[in-house]
Amino acid sequence: MSIQVLLDEFKAVASSPKQQLDNFKAQGKKVIGVLPYYAPEELVYAAGLVPMGMWGSNTKNISRAKEYCATFYCTIAQLALEMLLDGTMDQLDGIITPTICDTLRPMSQNYRVSMGDKMPVIFLAHPQNRFAPWGLQFTIDQYTSVKTELEKIAGKEITNDDINNAIKVYNKSRAVRREFVKLANDHCDIIKPTIRSAVLKAAWFMLKDEYTEKLEALNAELKALPVCDWQGTKVVTSGIICDNPALLAAFEENNVAIAADDVAHESRAFLWDAAEDEADAMMALAKQFAAIDYEVLLYDPKSAENRRGEFVANMVKESGAQGLVLFMQQFCDPEEMEYPYLKKALDDAGIPHIKLGIDQQMRDFGQARTAIQAFADVLELNK
Amino acid sequence: MSAIYTLGIDVGSTASKCIILKDGTEIVAKSLVDVGTGTSGPQRAIEAVLAEAGMKKEDLHYTLATGYGRNSLTGIADKQMSELSCHAKGACFLFPNVHTVIDIGGQDVKVLHIENGAMVNFQMNDKCAAGTGRFLDVMARVLEVKVEDLGRLGAMSTKEVGISSTCTVFAESEVISQLAMGTDKCDIIDGIHRSVAGRVTGLAHRVGIVPDVVMTGGVAQNSGIVNALKKQLGCEIHTSPLTQYNGALGAALFAYQVAARKAK
Numbered sequence: 001m002s003i004q005v006l007l008d009e010f011k012a013v014a015s016s017p018k019q020q021l022d023n024f025k026a027q028g029k030k031v032i033g034v035l036p037y038y039a040p041e042e043l044v045y046a047a048g049l050v051p052m053g054m055w056g057s058n059t060k061n062i063s064r065a066k067e068y069c070a071t072f073y074c075t076i077a078q079l080a081l082e083m084l085l086d087g088t089m090d091q092l093d094g095i096i097t098p099t100i101c102d103t104l105r106p107m108s109q110n111y112r113v114s115m116g117d118k119m120p121v122i123f124l125a126h127p128q129n130r131f132a133p134w135g136l137q138f139t140i141d142q143y144t145s146v147k148t149e150l151e152k153i154a155g156k157e158i159t160n161d162d163i164n165n166a167i168k169v170y171n172k173s174r175a176v177r178r179e180f181v182k183l184a185n186d187h188c189d190i191i192k193p194t195i196r197s198a199v200l201k202a203a204w205f206m207l208k209d210e211y212t213e214k215l216e217a218l219n220a221e222l223k224a225l226p227v228c229d230w231q232g233t234k235v236v237t238s239g240i241i242c243d244n245p246a247l248l249a250a251f252e253e254n255n256v257a258i259a260a261d262d263v264a265h266e267s268r269a270f271l272w273d274a275a276e277d278e279a280d281a282m283m284a285l286a287k288q289f290a291a292i293d294y295e296v297l298l299y300d301p302k303s304a305e306n307r308r309g310e311f312v313a314n315m316v317k318e319s320g321a322q323g324l325v326l327f328m329q330q331f332c333d334p335e336e337m338e339y340p341y342l343k344k345a346l347d348d349a350g351i352p353h354i355k356l357g358i359d360q361q362m363r364d365f366g367q368a369r370t371a372i373q374a375f376a377d378v379l380e381l382n383k
Numbered sequence: 384m385s386a387i388y389t390l391g392i393d394v395g396s397t398a399s400k401c402i403i404l405k406d407g408t409e410i411v412a413k414s415l416v417d418v419g420t421g422t423s424g425p426q427r428a429i430e431a432v433l434a435e436a437g438m439k440k441e442d443l444h445y446t447l448a449t450g451y452g453r454n455s456l457t458g459i460a461d462k463q464m465s466e467l468s469c470h471a472k473g474a475c476f477l478f479p480n481v482h483t484v485i486d487i488g489g490q491d492v493k494v495l496h497i498e499n500g501a502m503v504n505f506q507m508n509d510k511c512a513a514g515t516g517r518f519l520d521v522m523a524r525v526l527e528v529k530v531e532d533l534g535r536l537g538a539m540s541t542k543e544v545g546i547s548s549t550c551t552v553f554a555e556s557e558v559i560s561q562l563a564m565g566t567d568k569c570d571i572i573d574g575i576h577r578s579v580a581g582r583v584t585g586l587a588h589r590v591g592i593v594p595d596v597v598m599t600g601g602v603a604q605n606s607g608i609v610n611a612l613k614k615q616l617g618c619e620i621h622t623s624p625l626t627q628y629n630g631a632l633g634a635a636l637f638a639y640q641v642a643a644r645k646a647k
Contacts, residue, residue: 357509366451367491371507374467381501 006218007195013205014198014243017052018088020205024050025091030153033095034204035080035104035111036240037264037297039124040285042170042274043147044096045208046162047154053204054080054095055265056360058244060088068110074331075360076241077107081114094120094153096146100297102333122149128299130290139286147282163281167274173208174270176215181260181267183219185319188257189228193248196258200266201243233379234259236316238342239327239358240335241265247358250369254376259319262312263327268295296338308338309345316351322379324353325372331359352378387642390432390443391634392425392460393469394452397489397516398601399424400631401432403443407639412436413628419489420452429459444646447638449630451490462641469633471495471502474597476636477623482593485583485612485620486629487602489516492583494590506589514582516602518551522575525558526568530605533572537607540573547578554578573607580611587616597621599629 013020024031031050034041044051056079062069064085065078083089095115097108112121124146127138147158180199184191191199199218203211232255242248242263251258261267272292278284292298294311316324324346328335339355346353354375356368386405393400397419403411414431418424433440448460449469456463466488474484475497484495492514496504508514523530544566547554554575561571579602596618602608603626613620625632 352504354505367507370451370465370467370491371505373465374502374505377465377468378502378504381503 003190003218003221006214006221007199009214010202010218011195011198014201017205021052021089021091024052030093031091032150032153033080033084033089033092035095035097036076037098037100037104037269038126038289038292039096039098040143040146040289041208042163042166042285043143043150043158045169046158046166047147047150048156049093049150049154050207052089052092054083054089055204055241055243056080057083057088058246058360060086061361065114068114069107072331073103073107074240074329076329077103079360081107081111084111085114090118092119094122094149096122096124098124098126100126103331120149120153122146126289130286130298131301136283136286136290139289140282143282143285160281163285164276167281167284168276169209169212171273171276173203173212173215174273176212176219177203177270178267179219180215180222183222185234185257185259186227187222187225188230188234188259190222190225193251193256193258194245197243197245197248197266203270204265230257231255232257233323233376233383234319234321235375235379236260236262236312236319236321236324237266237327238262238312238324239264240329240332241360242327242358244358244360244362244365246363247356247365247368250365250372253369254373256372256376256379259321260315262315262324264297296334306341306345309341310349312342313345313349313351316346317349322382323351323375325375326353326355328355328357329359330357352382387444387639387646388436388438388442389635389638389642390429390446391469391631391636391638392429392446392448392450392453392456393466393628393630393634394425394448394450394455395419395466395489395601395630396451397520398627399428399450399452400628401428402628402631402635403432403436403438404632404635404639407636407643410625410632412438413625413631415627420450420455425452425456425459445638445642447634447641449634461638464634464637466630467493467495467505467507468502469630469637470599471497471633472636473625473629473631473633474599475500476632477625477629478595478597478621480595481597481621483587483590483596485587485596485598486600487514487516487579487583487598487608488600491515492586494583494587496590496593504590506586508582508586514579514586516600518554518579519575519602519605519608521551521555522558522572525555526562526571528568528572533576534604534606534608536569537572537576538610539569540567542567542570544570544574546571546574576605576607576611577615579608580615583612584615592616592618594618595621597623599623599626601627603627 041051056076065081099105274284274288294308412435416424416428448456448463453463492508
């Protein structure tokens with residue numbers, strides 16, 4: 001299959017989660033909405049259900065969700081609810097609401113109240129102290145609660161073998177996405193920022209084995225091509241989410257490629273695998289969560305060493321980028337509070353960066369386009 | 384070799400400015416129309432600058448657009464660049480020792496750090512009108528004074544009045560409250576100037592203040608803002624009579640670089 005055909009398919013999926021949901025329902029499948037961050041999608045897959053990521057929307061405005069939400073909730077959480085209330089995603093058979101940040105924690109109850117009897121709302125509280133045996137046990141207890149609720153929806157028991165099989169499917173999917181990110185850097189003339197985003201975003205709306213097969217085909221096509229001689233500049237992107245094609249088009253207008261990312265919706269979602277040889281598959285998932293590192297949203301016992309900032313700075317250097325663009329989601333407390341540490345690490349490493357304030361209801365990116373164009377001029381000097 | 388004429392057009396959010404340069408050194412003509420992108424302003428500014436120079440568009444070797452509406456000049460401009468790069472270029476032309484440029488425009492604020500004549504770092508305001516020219520327009524309307532009189536009136540202040548620097552909407556409410564309490568307009572205006580300066584100072588410190596500090600953009604014509612910034616930043620701030628044309632000047636200088644390369 002040609003690269004263009006594959007890319008068009010990913011773009012079509014990424015731009016229409018509603019269509020994907022309709023397709024799954026037409027096939028008689030049950031679908032579970034999965035909110036950010038770090039929900040064990042493997043359990044959904046193991047139950048024979050379809051997980052669909054819910055990371056807000058770039059095309060909707062908050063209206064009905066205002067009845068339930070405080071104004072300082074991020075637009076990702078509010079627009080996810082909006083889509084449940086306005087009929088876009090209300091065919092879901094349930095949603096999982098992780099509670100890792102100060103918005104998602106109360107928001108989990110807003111989802112529960114607003115959905116009433118319409119669909120099960122599955123609460124998930126990850127522990128911040130996740131490394132010690134009792135931390136791992138807490139994660140297992142929480143995941144067991146999620147598993148029990150999913151079993152009720154699926155009408156079947158989720159066995160240890162089911163979970164182990166799902167772990168294999170997901171590990172492969174993560175590995176293929178990590179490979180794609182590297183290939184996208186090598187072939188940034190083809191995998192432009194809008195396309196890169198669409199390919200990675202589509203993963204949230206497809207069954208992972210189907211997605212992996214398609215992405216493997218794309219990777220094979222890219223590998224067969226010579227590495228491009230990129231004459232523009234390259235950046236690393238950072239933030240929670242940056243999937244708005246209108247905003248990413250500003251990168252393309254100014255010949256700025258994305259060499260790698262530190263984005264929760266993209267690479268941060270597939271950096272960490274679960275062990276495939278663990279006798280207890282639930283423990284494998286708990287250990288996978290405990291292993292997550294360099295993460296804004298999770299406790300780092302060595303945070304005073306600014307390991308995360310240095311990790312991101314090294315990512316810029318190792319990927320061949322000249323700078324970093326931080327997408328600061330409005331009202332995202334974890335990202336706002338982490339920014340001074342990231343800035344310090346980047347400044348210490350001599351890496352220029354810009355911070356773009358965004359939210360998902362923005363439709364005009366004039367100021368961001370100006371900043372990206374000016375940043376491209378600065379980066380050109382640093383090449 | 385015959386002279387090279389280049390045109391720089393700065394299509395801002397509230398004004399359109401043009402400059403024609405001869406050989407990248409001599410300002411031949413300039414024009415300013417008080418409406419910006421999406422209006423007849425850019426076209427009128429181009430017609431005015433050509434008329435002042437006694438030139439036709441065909442006489443220009445290269446035209447470069449900048450400003451918020453820089454992408455709207457298809458078929459007129461040969462190239463477009465961000466206003467940050469152009470303001471840096473213009474400021475370096477006017478003040479060769481510049482290291483920091485503060486540009487307060489109609490709807491945003493930028494602070495640029497310059498090294499060896501090139502911008503190496505910058506900060507822009509958040510998506511908010513506080514601290515911008517638009518903020519001053521709103522306040523002038525509420526106070527029933529002309530925006531160009533703000534500097535003169537603020538200088539007559541005798542009492543310190545605090546105005547929020549957080550948000551244009553909140554600040555407008557505060558100004559209305561102050562008026563209702565009978566506070567002198569000059570004191571309110573002085574408070575507004577300090578409010579804007581406070582906002583810009585915070586942004587400037589993120590980049591770092593390295594002398595010489597130059598202020599550009601239309602708001603630099605307001606002596607009240609300039610003086611408040613001098614106090615809050617604790618350093619001299621240089622301005623130029625060409626301050627509002629600085630972006631257009633930078634655009635004309637970049638245009639000359641391209642035209643001169645092509646002429647070789």
